Amino acid sequence: MNPFDVLLASHVLMATLSVCLLVFRGSRRLIQHPLPDPRWLRITPHVVDTLLLLTGISLAWILGLDPRVVSWLGVKLLLIVVYIVLGLLAFRLPGPRGLRIGAFILALLVFADIVAIAITRSPWGFWA
Numbered sequence: 074m075n076p077f078d079v080l081l082a083s084h085v086l087m088a089t090l091s092v093c094l095l096v097f098r099g100s101r102r103l104i105q106h107p108l109p110d111p112r113w114l115r116i117t118p119h120v121v122d123t124l125l126l127l128t129g130i131s132l133a134w135i136l137g138l139d140p141r142v143v144s145w146l147g148v149k150l151l152l153i154v155v156y157i158v159l160g161l162l163a164f165r166l167p168g169p170r171g172l173r174i175g176a177f178i179l180a181l182l183v184f185a186d187i188v189a190i191a192i193t194r195s196p197w198g199f200w201a
């Protein structure tokens with residue numbers, strides 16, 4: 074495996090871990106688990122999302138892709154911010170539980186669209 078493939082594999086691994094952690098943490102809330110989230114479950118998602126962003130930026134840099142020029146990358150970069158914010162809202166938003174569940178479901182849909190963008194390399198993602 075060359076260094077680029079290792080970076081790409083790490084990027085895809087971080088993306089997979091990120092959504093698994095979101096689903097695990099979200100499911101604990103959905104079933105109204107009596108215990109609060111353990112410390113590792115509150116910290117690891119931030120570490121994984123940071124690594125996801127860093128590996129993505131490194132891949133783009135190595136490939137010489139500028140998000141201001143390459144539209145699918147620009148949209149992907151915007152959507153990762155939306156995904157991270159929705160993930161935070163899903164666990165921190167005050168008020169009715171339905172709002173947090175809504176943010177959680179939207180975060181999963183945005184994640185799926187980012188995967189569609191990554192695979193099709195089209196800014197339209199699902200709608201390509």
Ligand code: HEM
Pocket residue numbers: 084085088125126128129130132133136138149150153156184187188191192
């Ligand atoms: C939730 C967030 C993300 C997910 C799920 C995701 C997913 C993926 C996947 C599955 C691939 C492999 C595509 C393939 O080989 O066909 C990929 C490649 C890539 N991603 Fe991401 N990614 C995410 C965030 C980012 C971010 C934030 C950036 C840049 C800042 C980025 C930049 C790239 C680049 C440059 C490639 C390589 C494309 C190529 O080989 O031509 N990704 N991503």
